[in-house]
Amino acid sequence: MLEFVSDGPVLTDEEIAERIPALRVDLVNAQFDLRTADFSVLVLVGGDDRLGANDAVQRMHEWMDARHIDTNIFRAPSADELARPRFWRYWRVLPPHGRIGVYLGAWAIVAVGQRARGVLDEAGFELRIKHIRQFERQLADDGTLVLKYWVHLPREKLQERMEKALADENYAWQLEEVDWQWYDIYDECLPHIDRLLKATNETDRPWHVLDSSNSALRDYTFARTLLDALQERLASPPSPKPVAKAVQKTYPDLLGQVDLGQAIPKNEYVELLAEYQVRLTKLTRRARQAGQSTVLVFEGWDAAGKGGAIRRLIQPMALIDYRVAQIAAPTDEERSRHYLWRFWRLLPEPGQIQIFDRSWYGRVLVERVEGFATPGEWQRAYREIRDFELQLAERGIIVEKFWLHIDADEQLRRFEARQQTAYKKYKITEEDYRNRQRWPEYAAAVNELVARTSRDHARWHLVAANDKRHARIEVLRVVCDALERALQDA
């Protein structure tokens, strides 16, 4: 059923042995060139022959420079991993530019095993495949060289191999419970493997099926195909994907529909604030006990009052229940990976509220408007962001997003007031004034991102913020309601 890849005609052991010295030199040299390249290599290795996959990777470590390979072996997820979205464990160890990351026992084999054991039904399997496609696509789109290997052994040969291993005291220990379990469901797995490989096989992230019944040829083919792909990429960067014609679709002017006249008088505000804060104290405590995690995103115009709204929000929370991240320039470790990596790093611990003061939406806001991201980058970001937030929601994480909205006049008033403030962080610069000139472009970007990324499980709230009191209460209300809903279901 599975079709093997091989380096042209099947080679004899002697022919392979002859070619290996030159292959090793080429591999190490390609790695040397990779070190200063602006992309990373992700090698997914899975297969029905787990021991064979291990052996092939171990051989790769011998032939290449092991100091520049990060090999990750995924086993049963830890409690920490189970509390995060499924792909968190894969995201967090993404290799930086210049390095090779090997993933053993990762998403493909996990999905097949779960489908065969019935943990996933057909619909669940389809959804998983969708996530896998999306994950691999994001990496490939970002310039990562993605290579995937399925190490295959027919059932009879696997049985033979395992029995032989069992009899060899130097090898038997490598057999694990999981190997026998796998063997038991071997036949059920085959159609699912076939389905998964076909559904996730793409030109820019192809599957290679390695025949593990000839281990010398397997290791050679593994290394050879890896080398070919690496050399090709080093020689010529991928041509940028054609960017979808700017259909210049217009999105409804949601910002224009916000009633900026909404306001709350001071005495009413004081009462409401106290009321919501007492409610929030109790809700965050219950969320911690229930392990209910939350992600809150704050975006908005400069001087719209994000800081003040966040301060009112954390006031009633216990220290252990929240963390606030202000998103500024990425570090070089972050720049050296997919732009979403830094946000995957910041996902909340179980039961915590992670507050983002600015967020991944920078990609389709400032990076889009100021031209820091290419059209291809920001245009595909909507899909990437939707997938990211869907994964959070699927793990039961609350996601609420706020755009604090003021009009240009109110912003000007606040800028002028800030000239008088004693707070250095509020000092207005030329740049702040310059940004105002792009107001219509930013407004269009906001209307588009809200239309394209607001979902029931990750909703945008356009908060009227000309009146700060109204904005603060509105934020508190949304967060309280969301927590209440989630904890009711729990």
Added chain:
Amino acid sequence: MLEFVSDGPVLTDEEIAERIPALRVDLVNAQFDLRTADFSVLVLVGGDDRLGANDAVQRMHEWMDARHIDTNIFRAPSADELARPRFWRYWRVLPPHGRIGVYLGAWAIVAVGQRARGVLDEAGFELRIKHIRQFERQLADDGTLVLKYWVHLPREKLQERMEKALADENYAWQLEEVDWQWYDIYDECLPHIDRLLKATNETDRPWHVLDSSNSALRDYTFARTLLDALQERLASPPSPKPVAKAVQKTYPDLLGQVDLGQAIPKNEYVELLAEYQVRLTKLTRRARQAGQSTVLVFEGWDAAGKGGAIRRLIQPMALIDYRVAQIAAPTDEERSRHYLWRFWRLLPEPGQIQIFDRSWYGRVLVERVEGFATPGEWQRAYREIRDFELQLAERGIIVEKFWLHIDADEQLRRFEARQQTAYKKYKITEEDYRNRQRWPEYAAAVNELVARTSRDHARWHLVAANDKRHARIEVLRVVCDALERALQDA
């Protein structure tokens, strides 16, 4: 018994309330200036009044810009943390330059509690204090502004507070089992607190004891002393510590004593290699099962054969049993913290072997000889390194260190041979030749570091490497013996 710090005369609530607005402006402005400064702030907050300490930090979050404070609350260590040295959990979350890291429930309160409950005897407590002193000193020496607060409440008042809390449904939930346990040993703790505070109170990392019976004054004093220290540091960087007079102590010429004539004939080598590798396969497997972790350090002259020795070492290991890190230029996240931080990040998982191809010894080798580190930095590094390795050993981690030694003639021969090699990574540059001119200085640095950092629990092995076969077998032998010894004890 504990002496309180206060802001001069005790202030009335009204006086405090009057001062707070200006204090908040100053705090936020100091934080703003800190963001571009080249140091970080570490605020340790502990105390017999845990709830009071929490409240004080929560108040600090309100008054300051919470987005630039990283608050870490330490509770019972996880399995992951227990497998690493005690200070790993504190090292890994060190704030980068420009940020404030708050540590709640950390090393001080833990040590006192363990002493009072008898987990630590007097000698153990003394040793812990030594480690605490060393940890705090390293940070302060590195330029971190270290501030320590002990939040204190007399026993009667603590009882009163807890009873009151228990009766208040909005507060009772904050009381935890640990609070009652602490209350039970309150009296036993006092002398140990006194001892610890006195032993770790230094001008550049002072303790402030806050009287928690007046919470307004407590919070004000906390913020006020923090502000004073921060402003003072921002205004004038600490004067560099006087560097110990270069006594120009000479160390025994250990390198000169290595018999570089040692060699192993090829046929004997093949047999020995196979023998040791079979042994190592079994030992690493047993180490994994036993959770026995290992740290191996490889240093040596350029072209001494580190890469080849490491390759022979990992060949017989299972993929899951080892990781190799090549230490090159630090990332900016690493540069923004104490130079040992990047190595704390790389400590092995339980049962794993972490191999360092170059290491923290760069501080007293290349950084010393080439002048990249100041005399103060590299001179204190010996002590810092000894403490680091002692902490590894105390957690049962094997530490073995190799200097691969060749003579200058052999190096030249290898450089010339490398001109012919097809491996790009071995290509010799002008710089390699230039480095040769500093041979005597490097040799002196090696002799000194071996004399000052070789310990029974973290031994240096000067390996004769003019003959590569001898060096490789020697490395294998040392690693096998070390594993065998450790597993015997287990």
